[in-house]
Every structure is written in C-alpha cells, then in structure tokens.
Amino acid sequence: MNPRIVEVRKNIMKKNDLAAAALRDRFQLKRMFVASFVSSPGAGKTAFLERTLKIARSSRRVAALVGDLATEQDAERLRHSGAPVRQITTGTICHLDAEMIEHALQGWPPDEVDWLFIENVGNLVCPASYDLGEHLRVVLVSVTEGEDKPLKYPHMFRAASLIVINKIDLVPHLDFSLRQTIDNVRLVNRDAAVLEVSARTGEGLEAWRDWLCAEAAAAREFVPL
Amino acid sequence: MNPRIVEVRKNIMKKNDLAAAALRDRFQLKRMFVASFVSSPGAGKTAFLERTLKIARSSRRVAALVGDLATEQDAERLRHSGAPVRQITTGTICHLDAEMIEHALQGWPPDEVDWLFIENVGNLVCPASYDLGEHLRVVLVSVTEGEDKPLKYPHMFRAASLIVINKIDLVPHLDFSLRQTIDNVRLVNRDAAVLEVSARTGEGLEAWRDWLCAEAAAAREFVPL
Numbered sequence: 001m002n003p004r005i006v007e008v009r010k011n012i013m014k015k016n017d018l019a020a021a022a023l024r025d026r027f028q029l030k031r032m033f034v035a036s037f038v039s040s041p042g043a044g045k046t047a048f049l050e051r052t053l054k055i056a057r058s059s060r061r062v063a064a065l066v067g068d069l070a071t072e073q074d075a076e077r078l079r080h081s082g083a084p085v086r087q088i089t090t091g092t093i094c095h096l097d098a099e100m101i102e103h104a105l106q107g108w109p110p111d112e113v114d115w116l117f118i119e120n121v122g123n124l125v126c127p128a129s130y131d132l133g134e135h136l137r138v139v140l141v142s143v144t145e146g147e148d149k150p151l152k153y154p155h156m157f158r159a160a161s162l163i164v165i166n167k168i169d170l171v172p173h174l175d176f177s178l179r180q181t182i183d184n185v186r187l188v189n190r191d192a193a194v195l196e197v198s199a200r201t202g203e204g205l206e207a208w209r210d211w212l213c214a215e216a217a218a219a220r221e222f223v224p225l
Numbered sequence: 226m227n228p229r230i231v232e233v234r235k236n237i238m239k240k241n242d243l244a245a246a247a248l249r250d251r252f253q254l255k256r257m258f259v260a261s262f263v264s265s266p267g268a269g270k271t272a273f274l275e276r277t278l279k280i281a282r283s284s285r286r287v288a289a290l291v292g293d294l295a296t297e298q299d300a301e302r303l304r305h306s307g308a309p310v311r312q313i314t315t316g317t318i319c320h321l322d323a324e325m326i327e328h329a330l331q332g333w334p335p336d337e338v339d340w341l342f343i344e345n346v347g348n349l350v351c352p353a354s355y356d357l358g359e360h361l362r363v364v365l366v367s368v369t370e371g372e373d374k375p376l377k378y379p380h381m382f383r384a385a386s387l388i389v390i391n392k393i394d395l396v397p398h399l400d401f402s403l404r405q406t407i408d409n410v411r412l413v414n415r416d417a418a419v420l421e422v423s424a425r426t427g428e429g430l431e432a433w434r435d436w437l438c439a440e441a442a443a444a445r446e447f448v449p450l
Contacts, residue, residue, distance in 0.1 A: 008233050032226060040266040041349050041378060042370020069350065071376050094319060095349035122377070124266050125319035125348050126292065143391065145267025146368040151296050152347070153266060155317060167369065173398045175425075200400075 019098035023133025039140035041122030045198035053081035095126040124153040136161035244323035248358025263367035272424035277307035320351035361386035425435030
C-alpha cells in the first residue's frame with residue numbers, strides 16, 4: 001500500500017483511539033454501561049435492539065444510538081420502545097467512529113442512563129478498526145448467512161465479547177450447521193461467549209439479558225471512584 | 226472531514242479510475258464481457274456464482290475472480306464448476322479495487338475467456354466507490370435481510386444494472402414483502418432490472434441467463450474494432 005495512505009490511516013486511528021479513550025472516561029464517570037452491536041446488513045441488529053430496549057427498560061434507564069448511511073428509519077422504529085434514540089447518518093462513511101459518538105452525545109440523552117446501546121452501520125469489515133469507547137462489542141450473525149463468516153471476517157469476530165447467532169427460528173428451513181458455525185467462531189476467538197437467539201420469536205433472549213446484566217455489573221465494579 | 230483525508234481519498238479514487246479505464250480497454254480488446262457481484266456478507270453471492278458458472282460453461286468460456294478478506298474457501302468451492310477461478314485476499318481492505326484486478330489478471334486466466342465474473346468482498350458500502358472496469362454490476366440482496374436495504378445503502382443500489390433478490394424459497398417462512406423491496410429499489414434506482422431467484426432451488430435462473438446473454442451481446446456490439 002502507498003506509504004502516504006498508510007501514514008494517514010495511522011493518524012486517523014490514533015485520533016480515534018484518543019477520542020475513544022475520552023469517551024471511556026466519560027462513560028465510567030457517569031457509570032454508564034455501553035455495548036455496541038455490529039453485523040452484516042440485514043442480520044437483525046435493529047430487531048434485536050428493539051427487543052433489548054423493551055426488556056431492559058423494565059429495570060434500567062436505557063438509550064440507543066443507531067448508525068446508517070442514510071434514513072432515520074431505525075431510530076423511528078426503536079423509539080416505539082419508549083427509550084430515547086438518536087440516529088447518526090454517516091453519508092458514505094462505512095462505520096461509526098468515536099468522534100461521531102461524542103458529537104451525538106452532546107446534550108443527549110436528556111436524562112441519565114444506565115445502559116447505552118450503539119448500533120453500528122451494517123458492515124462486517126470497517127467497524128472492526130474503530131474503538132467507540134464501549135465496554136463490549138457484540139457481533140450478530142444470522143443463520144441465513146452460512147457457517148463461514150467468522151473465517152471470512154476474522155477481525156470483526158476477534159474483537160467481539162459476544163457472538164449472537166440470530167434467526168435460529170429459520171434453521172429448519174436451511175442447510176445450516178450451528179455446530180460448524182460455533183467451531184468456526186472458536187478458530188478466530190476462543191473467549192467470546194456465544195448465544196443462539198431469535199429476535200423474532202424471543203427465543204434465547206433471557207440468556208442474553210442475564211449475560212448483559214452480569215457484564216454490566218462487572219463493568220461497574222471496575223469503576224474507579 | 227479533515228481536508229487532508231479528503232485529498233488523499235480524491236487521489237485514491239483518481240488512481241482507481243485510471244486503472245479501471247485501462248482494464249476496460251483491455252476487456253474490450255479481448256472481447257471479454259465482465260460482470261461483478263456485490264452484496265452483504267451471506268446474501269448468497271458464491272452460491273449464485275456457482276450456479277452461474279455451471280450454466281454458462283455449456284456455451285461460453287468463463288472464469289471468475291473472488292474477493293475476501295481471508296481464506297481461499299470461495300475459490301476452492303467455485304473450482305468444482307471446472308472453470309478457472311482465482312482468489313484475491315484483501316487482508317483488512319473492505320473492497321476490491323482496479324489494481325487488485327489488474328494484478329490478478331497477470332498471466333491469468335490460462336486461456337481466452339468470453340465471460341469473466343468478479344465477486345467482490347461482502348460489503349454493501351465500500352465497493353460502491355470502486356470502478357473495476359466491469360461492463361455491469363449486479364447487487365444481490367437476500368429476502369432475509371428485510372425490505373429496507375436499498376434505502377439504507379443507496380449508493381450501492383444506485384450503481385447497479387441489476388438487482389437480484391435471492392433466497393426467494395425462504396419467503397414463506399418470513400415476514401417479508403417482495404413488493405415493498407422492489408418499491409424501495411425504485412426509489413433509488415429507476416432503471417435497474419430486478420430478478421427474483423433462489424440459488425438453492427434454481428428458481429429464476431433461466432431469466433438470469435437470458436438477461437446475461439442479452440447484456441453480453443449488447444456489450445459486444447459496442448466493441449470498437
């Protein structure tokens with residue numbers, strides 16, 4: 001690659017890391033637990049987040065930021081949950097970065113929140129490189145995408161604390177092996193938790209809530225006060 | 226955006242456009258018809274290409290280039306068709322560019338071909354900006370991805386000559402509206418052809434073959450000799 005491009009890239013990443021570190025401090029200070037979601041377009045991030053907001057709202061103050069190249073559709077859809085939601089439209093940019101998050105959080109959300117969810121642009125490549133200051137990153141993969149995605153997009157799967165295998169209600173209609181998918185996850189990420197869910201039917205969402213509560217509690221324990 | 230980044234981007238695009246123009250001349254000179262496929266990860270590009278190679282081989286000399294961040298899996302899978310196939314692994318790069326194509330075509334394919342297919346990295350954002358010198362671009366979208374993808378990834382859908390709606394065998398198991406999807410395609414691209422197929426069952430592939438033959442014939446007519 002052209003050395004000039006390599007240098008500009010390095011500077012972009014350095015700048016993002018600084019902005020992400022500032023966000024991380026701010027989240028700690030506000031005792032705000034932050035999780036981000038990444039996936040291919042159409043893997044069901046928004047449906048999953050919709051369910052998550054509804055479940056979490058019974059016991060936590062929650063909010064969400066959603067990234068897309070264009071449209072406010074996801075934010076409108078998610079606002080039905082009653083939680084504050086803000087859309088970030090990125091134009092032609094293929095990922096969210098820490099500066100966009102910082103900008104979206106200026107004077108928002110209107111009230112204190114315990115849990116903030118960030119839905120990234122649908123893309124299994126570019127978001128992998130951008131730290132958003134979040135406590136953890138969740139990669140969703142849908143059963144309709146086949147078993148090979150962890151091997152083909154290793155950077156993304158490596159950066160995840162949790163892999164959510166979504167749309168498991170469709171497994172009977174597909175030539176798809178859950179076992180093979182999990183084996184492939186293990187080849188690139190030995191430590192990530194793996195959950196099988198259906199955002200449509202609600203299957204597996206209790207295990208997701210329990211996992212999230214445990215992670216949020218663990219993150220709080222590390223808050224330096 | 227940082228003016229330095231804007232400038233570097235502009236230079237990258239300019240360089241790519243020049244390399245793509247050289248490829249285009251070369252394809253014309255060799256009377257090689259070139260189509261590229263783009264989609265989300267897991268929309269079924271490889272299965273669709275697998276079927277396409279098998280169908281096309283009965284009457285045309287065909288070859289394929291396939292792009293992925295990592296693994297040779299797709300090339301191995303496609304070689305079962307008997308056609309020459311070469312894998313391009315991009316590392317962390319989110320798209321193919323004209324230089325990668327030029328490089329992959331050095332001394333390859335071993336014999337003359339009539340039709341060359343290029344399968345891009347699974348990504349509905351970044352490949353939109355990179356001309357590969359191809360005659361036409363096909364965007365695949367799977368019915369499991371929902372109806373809103375054309376609106377959320379307008380640049381990609383705008384750049385397509387054909388939209389292939391894949392996995393229509395799954396429609397009975399989904400809350401999915403073909404009509405709504407096509408309406409959304411029309412909001413961003415009034416001219417593209419739209420075909421409904423199932424690479425798994427073979428449904429719709431005759432119409433695809435007919436469309437491809439017509440486009441290839443039209444492209445040949447424009448060859449300056």
